[in-house]
Amino acid sequence: MKKAKHSEEKIIGAVKQMEAGRTAAELAREVGVSQHTIYAWKAKFGGMESSDALKLRHLEDENGRLKKLVACGILERKPIAEEARRHEYVLTEMGEDLLTTIIALRQWGDRWLFRPSPPPIEMFDAVDGSELEQLIVHSSRGREVLRADVRLRRRPQQKSSSRPARRRSH
Secondary structure, X not given: OOOOOOOHHHHHHHHHHHHOXXXXXXXXXXXXXXXXXXXHHHHHHOOOOHHHHHHHHHHHHHHHHHHHHHHOOOEEEEEOXXXXXXXXXXXXXXXXXXXXHHHHHHHHHHHHOOOOOOOOOOOEOOXXXXXXXXXXXXXXXXXXXXXXXXXXOOOOOOOOOOOOOOOOOO
């Protein structure tokens, strides 16, 4: 059966009508859903305003993104204290390796998305309070590398004694 998509405003309107005394059966017929759906909406959206539902959707989206980062091994969820119900998300070793990328993206956003105003948040060294330098790519010999200077090439394949050589078929 095809799932109908109802806006949060419509759902909250139906829940408010139910809270005002209309029956679930009556609302279900009018909206075109089952009574079970009306009760599920009431459990999730009861007492909410439309703005609250929007905030809830944003929190659910953010939670989904956090779960993806955990599933990819970039973040891990750790209790804040022993036997704590609250958790925090911390970078794994894989996530720590993204630090340079995260800073580069942040610096790019600060440069291009907030012009001409300064960005609202500054990044700084927590040890001495100094600003972070703009990241610049250098070659292994120390030369600054621009986009036009970058080329790609295949690495030479290393011979491995554990794998038999593939034969080409003609």
